[in-house]
Amino acid sequence: MNVISLTVWTLENNCFIVYTTLIVCFTAFTIFHQKRLEDRYSRSVERKEKIPRNFSGGRERDFPDDEGDDPDQLIPALPEDTPHIPYQPPRRCDEEVLKRSQEFYELMAQRRTVRAFSPEPIPDEVLENIIKTAGTSPSGAHTEPWTFVVVQDPEMKEAIRTIVEEEEDLNYSKRMSRQWVTDLKPFATKPVKPYLSDAPALLLVFRQTYSWRPDGKKKMHYYSEISVAIAAGILLAAIQYCGLVALTSTPLNCNARLRDLLSRPSNERLELLLPMGRPHEGATVPDLARKPLNEILVKI
Incomplete structure (x- = not known):
């Protein structure tokens, strides 16, 4: 069978x-x-x-529901009777607009992230003009949710470097994924950050998540992240325009310690740490190519 x-x-x-x-x-x-x-x-x-009702997209909104608040305490960032004035920028012909757009592109195309700085000091007036330029950025409801901290004191720069290097050592060894560390290899980045003490100035960009109303309640800053991001872009353009260089670093897991070190309030969050100055005479940068126009532009 x-x-x-x-x-x-x-x-x-x-x-x-x-x-x-x-x-x-x-x-x-x-x-x-x-x-x-x-x-x-x-x-x-x-x-x-x-999930609260004012929760959207998986993260807390910049503008939670304020139902029940005293209407007398709801004061706009600008007075309600703010006058509107004529806006009359210089009128330029198409040829001049084209020429200026090309010149500005060529200037910004030379911008590179630099990790070796000359110790030559930057005049205070230059730093102030750069910050004032960043402060011209648009912001949600004109709340201007940014604070720019300039550090030139050698001891404070060393203290900042110590904190960043301690956290970066943990980031590289434990927190960051292997793919992330691998992607950084062409740039030769390491937990050791000598440029934090070498650069003549460190510029720390803080985002104000909220401020305070007269009644002591929080006054939210709408779209604070994108507002500060736009300001940072204008800041980098200003640095490039005046012939200086910067390193756009995001100090991972350093926010609380650096905020305390610099005596910043709890409503501020560190978004960027930019060493800036003139490039060291021996500075090098990776030979990069940026995406061509047809990969970043869509015309409809």
């Missing part, structure tokens, strides 16, 4: 046991998976109930 014949004979002579076993298995399988589905649904409902 071959295997197939033996199987058929077994099923025919034990059909009751076979069918009973199949029914029991099917019932157990159904009950098990139904319980899993119910548990998953319950957890989903619990998570939804924990």
